[in-house]
Amino acid sequence: ERVIRCGVPQGSTLGPLLFLLYVNDLPTCLSHSIASMFADNTNLTTSGKSIEDIQNQLNSDLENIHTWLLTNKLTLNKEKTEYMIISSRQRLAKIDDDPKISLDGIDIKRVKQAKTLGIVIDEKLLWKNQIDEITTKVSTILDKNSGKN
16 A cells, blocks of 8 residues: 555546646746646746847746745656747847746756647747658558558
């Protein structure tokens, strides 16, 4: 018999539902960003007039999230935490240095594309990488079904 003092048993039937109920109030700690949550994944979206504004807003909200996590006895997988700036090619070209976005003193890595809920999104909102990925998957399936392999 296991004694669980905090959290829910992994693999339990009610685990995902209980986790969602537990983290349901996370968005209330945000001042500048909008949280999109699905299962145990959370994406923050913020906008601003300048990169400096966005950097300040995100860092402020990440500080709030860090406090929320400590209060709720949760941890964040910092290796999976990343950020992306979405804008036009012209505006992206004007960014000289990556904004310093950090959580609990650890810098978060900037990426040019990310996969969220199975969709590849890139910083220019071009769908080439997503289309390429789907094309590869469909070709693989068609090759297997046609006897090539």
